[in-house]
Amino acid sequence: MHNPVPVGPDVDSIAYGGEIIRFSINYTNRKTLAISVHPDLSVTVTAPKKARLDQIRQKVLKRAAWILKQQDYFADFLPPRPPRSADAYQRFTPRTEMDIAVVGVGVNLTLDTNGSCTAARVALGAVAPTVLLVKEAADALIGSRLEEPALDKLAQAASAACRPIDDKRGTKEYRIKVAGVLAKRTALQALERAKKS
Numbered sequence: 001m002h003n004p005v006p007v008g009p010d011v012d013s014i015a016y017g018g019e020i021i022r023f024s025i026n027y028t029n030r031k032t033l034a035i036s037v038h039p040d041l042s043v044t045v046t047a048p049k050k051a052r053l054d055q056i057r058q059k060v061l062k063r064a065a066w067i068l069k070q071q072d073y074f075a076d077f078l079p080p081r082p083p084r085s086a087d088a089y090q091r092f093t094p095r096t097e098m099d100i101a102v103v104g105v106g107v108n109l110t111l112d113t114n115g116s117c118t119a120a121r122v123a124l125g126a127v128a129p130t131v132l133l134v135k136e137a138a139d140a141l142i143g144s145r146l147e148e149p150a151l152d153k154l155a156q157a158a159s160a161a162c163r164p165i166d167d168k169r170g171t172k173e174y175r176i177k178v179a180g181v182l183a184k185r186t187a188l189q190a191l192e193r194a195k196k197s
Contacts (some may be wrong), residue, residue, distance in 0.1 A: 014057055016064035023060055027051070033059050037070035039077065082119075084111040086193030090186045091125070092178050094169060101126045102170045105158070105182045107190040109141065115195065117141045122154070122187075127162040127179050134161045137183060146191050154187055155180030 010025040023035075023043035033056065034046045047056055060067070087108040091101035104125030112118050122137035137157035144150035159180035164172050 012053065012057065014061050014064065016061060016068070019064075019068060021060060021064055021067055025056060035060065035063050035067065037067055037074065039074045041071045041074055041078070043067055043071075081197070082110050084113075084194050084197055085109065085119075086190050086197050088186045088189035088193060090182055090189065092182055100169065103127055103175055103178045103182055105179065105186040107183070107186045109187070109190045109194045111191075111194045115145050117144055117146060122158065122183060124158060124161060124179055124183075127164045127175050129163075132161050134158055137161065141187060146187060151184045151187060155184050158183035 010027070011022065012025065013020050013022040015021075021043060023045050025045045025047055027047055027049045030046060030048055033048065033051060036044045036046070038044065043060075045056055045060060085108070087106065089104065089106040091104035093101050106121075106123040106125075108119075108121040109117055110119040120138040120141040122134045122141075124132045124134060134157055137154050140150055140153035140157050159176045162172075162176045162179050164170075164175040166172050170178070
């Protein structure tokens with residue numbers, strides 16, 4: 001069973017019937033705990049802010065058979081992935097404010113046998129009225145092994161594409177800066193995953 005690896009500090013996993021179920025945890029103001037299985041096979045637990053990790057694990061274990069059944073269902077619809085390909089998503093959220101990202105970045109990479117990037121896609125969220133697919137950021141990675149100069153070009157292109165608003169989660173300038181930094185981190189995470197695939 002393919003089980004994507006969640007990203008960030010609030011992640012955990014349980015063992016069930018020879019399978020490892022990995023899940024991310026979003027703490028919110030809700031009163032009950034909810035489990036979602038997404039089409040990419042990832043699992044999210046939305047939990048009350050005061051929920052203990054052992055309570056969350058117990059709930060996931062109780063629903064493990066259902067989670068695996070949902071993942072099997074969604075797996076039938078996933079397109080085949082080229083060899084040495086992977087993706088990563090990271091978001092920056094000020095936990096004290098609310099569970100809405102200040103910036104979100106998704107990166108998809110394909111590597112050749114020498115570790116050079118042959119295809120890339122970079123998407124930015126929460127920095128414009130809709131999600132941005134940033135071709136210039138992807139182009140900065142293609143042909144490189146994601147060395148520092150390529151990552152710097154990626155960060156510059158990601159920041160340049162941003163059209164954010166000012167709100168209580170952050171200023172325009174702050175979001176533009178975070179987008180570049182987060183794009184680099186997310187690309188490196190996708191690189192590590194692609195090397196292992």
